Amino acid sequence: MSTEGEAAGTARESRRSGPLVAATRWLENLGETAFAYLLLTPVFVLLGTIALYPLLRTFELSLYTGILGNSEQEFVGLQHYVDLFSGDANPKLPGSVTFLPDVTTSGNFPFVHVEGWARSTLVVTILFAAISVFFETIIGFGQALVLDKDFRGRRWVRAAIIIPWAIPLVIQGMIFYLMFHPSTGFLTQYLSSFGIVAPTNTLNDPTSAFLIVTVADIWKTTAFMALLILAGLQSIDRSLYDVAKVSGATRWQQFKLITFPLVLPALGIAVLFRTIDAMRVYGLIDSVSSCTTVPSLSCMVVETFYSNRGLASAVAFVTAGIIGVVVIGVIYQQYKEGGI
């Protein structure tokens, strides 16, 4: 008996002091947050592999010159980055396209040489992102406010707003291309009479093409903004408006003190998503005009990919870096404001 009791006791003891017991105790002692992160670890590993590996591989490629698969690849370290930011890479890029604006020539506009800036992929991309996201946000907000109201035919209006977003990118690009192409275009003559676009060579004119591509992007993606903002609007507690009405608040005051502050987190996310998207613009440019006429950062990557893969990888990595800075900046801002 005693022997059996001792044996059972020994077995229990060994189980208590085994690795499983130790692990269980460790888990029980973990804080809530740490435990949550532990459960998320597999996802972090998976996402890290999927997202980080290509980025690191891109960086690795940017350290070499020559064409992939060519045995004559040469390690050049950070030379491609030096070339990009010093302007020495510009002659290697297609046409007159540069990475940084060319400010070496005197300008025909106060302080800047307009053409030098218009040929810079960095300037064109930032300008495109800023203009398109600004107008998409304003118009999208307006559309969301309309869709948030209860009125007859709201479903139809919502469908009408979503249609441009549902059209595939290349088809949408072709629509705008055909609207301004000399053989088929019907808008060129009308808009050029107001000086909005060039009367001839419209799709090869940098200013006109930039405007057309930007408008095309706004037309397509405003619906996306509207839907995200609408989701934010519909999460607002309606009783707040009832209280505000009882208190005698005007519509403007309701918007300023209730709607806008409460929709701001959703708006921030929407702006972030669209900014990231706009910074990567390529397909729309390629289908409406050309990368030579409206050179974006992604255009530069594609155009230099086959002639200088190392340089193309450097541009891609810098683009990813810029987008990363934007994302981290927005997340940090929201974190500071308690939005996350």
Added chain:
Amino acid sequence: MSERNSQGSDGIDSSVSRRTFVKAAGASGAAVSLAGCIYGDDGDGGSGNTITIAMGSTTISDIEDNLPDLLHENGLSDDVEIDFSSQEDDSGAQRDQYISLLEAEESSPDLFMMDTGWANVFIEQGYIANLSEELDDDTLDRIDSDYFEAFTNTVRDTESGDLYGIPLFPDYAVMLYNKEYAREAGYSDDDFEQWETEPMTWQEWSETAQEVTEASNAEFGFSTQWDIYEGTACCTLNEVMTSFGGAYFGGEENLGGPVGDRPVTIDEPEFIEALSMMYTLAAEEEDENTLDDYPIGVASPDITQWDENPALSPFTEGQAAFHRNWPYSIVETLSGDYDFEDQDDLGTMPLPYAVEDGEGAHPGTGGSTSAQGGWHICMNPNTERKEDALEVLTAMTEDDFNLGMLEAIAWLPPKPDLFDSEEATDPDAVGVVAHYMNTLQVAGEGAMPRPVTTAWPSQANAIAEQANQAVAGQKSPEEAAAELQTSIEDIESSQ
């Protein structure tokens, strides 16, 4: 440059059947070829005896009914089928697709149709098979002795001289014109006969074009290609510039380099005058950049947004009186649903010139100039059907194959003897294109290759951009030339 495309002409099958049927080794003697032509774009090869050839999608639609039959008639075994891998029509896009495929060491497509403008890139990178080591001696001797040497050299290794492709067809641009419109302006068959082989000066031609436009239903005189694309740099501007006595790099001897160690001769009077003339032709009104010697508005201002096919449409539809394009456009014009029935409706002439041949500012310039285009067939070194692929390449070197393709789609023979042969100018042998061989021969004599080097893709982009903006009036020809000079010098020095 876009890979040019057209609709296959009617009546091809009957003409092919008139050819001498060359019995393939081991053929059963069946009159009907077993070769199939499976249109596909997956490029994943096919069954055991299928050879896949990569080319532009519209080219496939042009030749898929003729090329397999011609190959079988010229020695390809009946059990070898021909399949096509559909690629983008744009030549540059094709090049990039091929690089991706070959870098990945894909075994299919087995053969690639490659532009003379960039085949050298594939040779330099070691992407394609060395045919000097693969083809039999008889075929190699035939290529050495029978083919245009300069054209064949564009698919040879510059150092070893080894052959990396079979020259398929050279391309020389010509000026097409609407004879009915010309007759309305008072011109006759005697004039047309003279125009066929005797180039006009740009001044004479532009005045003629203006006269014909005013006397006919033509909406404008001239359609050509001046979009921002390879074709403007390699070809249309190259032709006009050379005919004015100008050159990108100091003349013919520097076309192949050495990059960074040759003169850049763009910001010079000849180049500027060439651009100014084109601007004048496309201008809607006189200004400080137009030239007094040429009429205003002969060309449509839309030329700055046209490449090959958009420029061809206004001509075939009767809007333009004159049109510059490659030989495919002759077949295209005569085979479509247009008013052009035969040689009585459609005329051709060599491209105009500004200064006499040899009187240009640089060696090899002046005179009527046609850009040297053309295509080759190269072999994938990773092909799993090397023997069959080599059999296809060998069949492509037969005279009857070349003459068959001349008839089908106006692919000019890559052999001088065939080019000048009676058969090539006999409508019964090669169809309607025979009526235009005289012009094509003159065009071939004044052919100017593009300056293909490793720097050329970047340079072509810069050239096309500035040339386009100058002719569109977005900057003066002088500004464009000065900026381009700087840009090309930068590219040269950075290589």
